[in-house]
């Protein structure tokens with residue numbers, strides 16, 4: 001689970017993030033030529049879409065509180 005933020009002004013519609021997401025969290029709006037975050041609950045926060053975007057128009061904000069093992073319990 002993550003919040004995926006798309007800056008539609010910075011986005012150039014290159015489709016890279018859409019192709020990068022291997023679990024189909026991101027769908028494509030063909031008319032607007034912009035990504036749609038269709039299934040944010042299924043996002044595994046791999047960050048691949050964000051690092052693939054040359055225009056820095058998409059940002060992944062993981063919801064760490066939803067993880068089974070909160071970070072503070074791992075040490």
Ligand code: SF4
Nearest residue numbers: 011012014015017053
């Ligand atoms: S990779 Fe970036 S510029 Fe390309 S469609 Fe996705 S958000 Fe837009």
Ligand code: SF4
Nearest residue numbers: 021043044046047049
């Ligand atoms: S962070 Fe990974 S799983 Fe989530 S939308 Fe981006 S590419 Fe898909």
